[in-house]
Amino acid sequence: MDYNKYMVSLNIIIKQDKKRPRKTVVEFDTDKFEKLAAVFGLFNPEFLKDLDESEKDYKEGRVKRLRSLKDLR
Numbered sequence: 001m002d003y004n005k006y007m008v009s010l011n012i013i014i015k016q017d018k019k020r021p022r023k024t025v026v027e028f029d030t031d032k033f034e035k036l037a038a039v040f041g042l043f044n045p046e047f048l049k050d051l052d053e054s055e056k057d058y059k060e061g062r063v064k065r066l067r068s069l070k071d072l073r
Helices: 030-039 045-059
Strands: 012-016 026-027
Touching: 026 030
Parallel strands: none
Antiparallel strands: 012 026
16 A cells, blocks of 8 residues: 555644743644544544534533643543
8 A cells, every 4th residue: 555645744833922832822834734634534523523523512611621641640
């Protein structure tokens, strides 16, 4: 199998906000990101269904803000 035909390059620019040191800005090309997402299967029906459910939970206020990934333990 030729995996090179599925390869997508994605340039990512990461900048530290000097005014707010705990904030980071991440920039990338949306067209290339969509191609990369398609390669990883992020557009399959099951993923899109889960995404719709997540948006519904967010709109209904069933979310919890985390300060750190350690809070998930």
